[in-house]
């Protein structure tokens with residue numbers, strides 16, 4: 001959530017719509033408030049992002065960007081995860097209030113990550129407009145906006161209800177493809193219902209999507225079809241919000257390997273910041289890739305250690321079938337740790353992407369016109385996969401057995417990879433065409449007169465206007 005949100009902030013500054021001073025410097029600055037976990041629980045990556053951004057942000061955008069870390073608090077009880085972040089945010093509310101009230105510059109608006117809607121109480125008390133930044137697709141936003149009403153209509157678990165859920169702007173969504181906490185009304189369910197209702201109090205909702213990618217869902221939200229009878233906050237589609245760093249002088253090993261492969265010949269497999277598989281599933285993937293005959297670049301991670309959601313580096317020799325690396329030498333590469341996904345998707349040798357369907361990965365793939373085969377694992381990824389295949393047509397379908405821990409058998413992976421990559425595959429051809437059109441839509445959106453630039457401009461103008469009242 002952090003990286004795209006920072007990028008949005010920088011883009012808002014860059015849009016220079018809050019009126020330039022005479023010397024040409026913009027009058028708008030950005031302060032990033034971070035609620036911190038105690039050091040014992042902090043991911044080192046986060047500290048690294050803060051350090052890097054704090055050092056480079058102002059320089060690379062030429063604007064005033066500051067970080068303000070709120071004092072670390074004792075952690076609320078994590079049992080079950082339910083409401084954890086909301087309670088965490090409640091603990092930080094007074095710190096956030098003090099920090100915002102104590103800022104030297106006049107505050108135009110506060111933008112809250114969508115997990116932090118609890119802090120809308122603070123912005124209301126301070127008389128400031130509170131916007132919500134939404135990190136996922138408009139389809140997920142539509143579901144969350146509709147969830148408080150849906151919750152009253154459906155007394156049982158959605159899973160038990162079976163059938164499909166009517167989500168305006170999308171084909172009926174099978175209940176079995178709803179995000180896990182919604183489907184089972186389990187851990188975090190109440191928390192999602194809570195956010196869905198609080199979104200309605202926001203001054204506006206900023207969404208990391210592109211108007212042209214999800215037109216029907218966005219229209220349904222704007223028309224009030226998700227929350228009948230109430231005025232929905234303005235939606236600002238500002239995506240794709242991707243931050244690109246200048247590639248390193250010495251290309252990454254994965255990129256150098258891709259340099260030696262023919263155009264659009266490699267299928268890339270990567271499963272986000274938290275995706276990893278149990279050893280039996282790894283064997284199925286290996287068998288499927290081997291039998292498909294296609295070239296592949298596979299980011300293989302090891303299971304997370306106890307207490308952490310993040311995978312470890314994989315021990316490829318231990319996990320892979322005997323002789324696999326030998327047999328696939330030359331046409332396959334297994335990368336056992338974090339990979340430079342953006343640079344890989346940008347490479348001309350990549351022709352398809354087997355992805356967990358996280359929204360950032362999806363946008364990165366579409367930005368480069370790479371068609372996908374989604375393999376959803378958790379969060380809202382099943383819904384994303386449904387939208388990518390059934391609505392946008394930028395992906396081919398892969399059968400994922402959700403009842404058996406999102407299992408994909410070797411034969412099914414082989415079929416899906418062939419479908420995505422074989423030259424003669426009609427389904428693959430269609431997905432490639434749609435992905436190419438999506439690429440054009442993404443690039444147009446952030447071009448001079450594009451929809452995302454226009455939305456950013458409108459947003460910053462609105463903020464400037466409100467702060468001057």
Ligand SMILES: O=c1ccn([C@@H]2O[C@H](COP(=O)(O)OP(=O)(O)O[C@H]3O[C@H](CO)[C@@H](O)[C@H](O)[C@H]3O)[C@@H](O)[C@H]2O)c(=O)[nH]1
Pocket residue numbers: 001135136270271272273274299337338339340341342357358359360361362364378379380381
């Ligand atoms: O080896 C890797 C693995 C991941 N990435 C990057 O990590 C990010 C992953 O983001 P995303 O695809 O959104 O997946 P998650 O990290 O799983 O993101 C969470 O947040 C997303 C946005 O809300 C949701 O869509 C997801 O379901 C949720 O799991 C992307 O920028 C990738 O390029 C790498 O660079 N190298």
